[in-house]
Amino acid sequence: MIRCLLWLTLLFAGGAQAHQASEAYVIYRVDGTQVQQRLDVALRDLDRDLALDADGDGALSWGEVRTRWPDIERLAADGLQFTADGVACTSLDRPTPQLEEHSDGTYAVLIRHWHCPSPVQALVLDYRLFAQTDAAHRGLARLEGSPGEPLVLVPGAGPRRLHAAEGRGLGGFIVEGVGHIAGGLDHVLFLVTLLLVAVFRRDGAVWQPRDGARSVLAETLKLVTAFTLAHSVTLGLAAGGFIDPPAAAVESLIALTVLLAALDNLRPFVPGPRWVMVAMFGLVHGVGFAGPLKDLGLRGGALVLPLLGFNVGVELGQLAVVALLLPPALLMRGQPIYRRGIVPVLSAGVAALAGVWCLERALGWQLLG
Structure with missing residues (x-):
């Protein structure tokens, strides 16, 4: 299980540019x-x-x-x-x-x-x-x-x-949504950081293992639902042309959400229930999801089925990440190597990569190949 998590992280870290679907x-x-x-x-x-x-x-x-x-x-x-x-x-x-x-x-x-x-x-x-x-x-x-x-x-x-x-094209857009999640390292790493500590509860400034599987599943459901509802709203608004923030600003903010979530894993500092933070960050990710649909220039009824298919694909991609990571995290949540080794090491790696993305996107630098 440990090897699975480490290999997955190496796979994610191997991509220099996130959210660059071709x-x-x-x-x-x-x-x-x-x-x-x-x-x-x-x-x-x-x-x-x-x-x-x-x-x-x-x-x-x-x-x-x-x-x-x-x-x-x-x-x-x-x-x-x-x-x-x-x-x-x-x-x-x-x-x-x-x-x-x-x-x-x-x-x-x-x-x-x-x-x-x-x-x-x-x-x-x-x-x-x-x-x-x-x-x-x-x-x-x-x-x-x-x-x-x-x-x-x-x-x-x-x-x-x-x-x-x-x-x-409905089926094709479902596949496209799944591919967008698979190819968007920033979105995937955001989900990974959430799932790493979904098996914990916050106790002051530290994380403690949750008591049972039911508590873990309930927390995961809150996080995934908050993210899904939030990004679905802005995905629809951006794809339909109702909002159109600068792409560079959106990409920078997406990187910042990954950075903040990873830092919160290392030492909890975000106030309130974590699903509130996830919902706020999900609004930003939804605008990023909208790129392929927005560039098609579709409006009105012509946008309905592509938007539905693409969003379903995004959700299927998210569920695949949950299915891959949550079971081993659930089993290992009480082991010291998970809490003191895997979670901080992976979270620090994600934070470092997200920090580089923030600099690249905000300043137009090219730090990674």
Whole structure:
């Protein structure tokens, strides 16, 4: 059990950047025989495959991106192809170099126009972007003006049909929500810090083991419920465009919540029931969860099913973390090695990593590779 916890922590600590899911956004506009394709790709993903950072300073300048624009075009053309009702269309132009800020960073925007032999009824997409270099990458595709949910595109998974009359993608967004938790180290480590001491009760400035499993389960239920309800509220508000705080500020605050929770593990200092702190911090995490949905630009009814699926996926990911960590913590809560060794060591490690994230995100530094 001890080995399981230690290996899990090493796995989490191996990632330098948290909450950096790899996603590209594809939007089609169809007007009779004319098709406009817009592909937004994160510069961090392009830099990984194309080594755009020529001077190695850790920051991409406009000049570095513009110089390599032909390579970006080729990568995009190889990674995304489509047919209209089974027939290839003719390209009318080449993408003009341009960038746009998304909720999680800067993206290259590639817009192309196509002419098809006959009025378009459906598009069939063959998506292979980053198939060889990032197994976790996903494309999110939608047809402008369509009531259907966006398609989640898995690189190399084969052709997918995009049709205005078809609503789909709920299952894909559930998977996307699970993946967002699995790939978001900051969110996972926040849950880990909570679960480490969910088996304890606060006695002044120290932690003492809870008496029985029922007490532990009741405390865990309070924490998970508070976090779920809080982040669900802000996830919906942010995804729907009702709130839009700066992404850098949100990411910095998320890192700060991880830091404070870890420090509270080492020596309890947060007043009141811990679920109150978790609920307040959950409001911040919910805004961070909303990035992939917000960048799709969905509003109203078109947002309902993607939001539901994504949130269900997030909850399933959280439950997986609980199922993995709570049983060994419950069994070991009374052992000195757990209370005096595992909990302080893991909490101190999480606090150190979260402190680095705070500096990176607040000051724009690059301290970790």
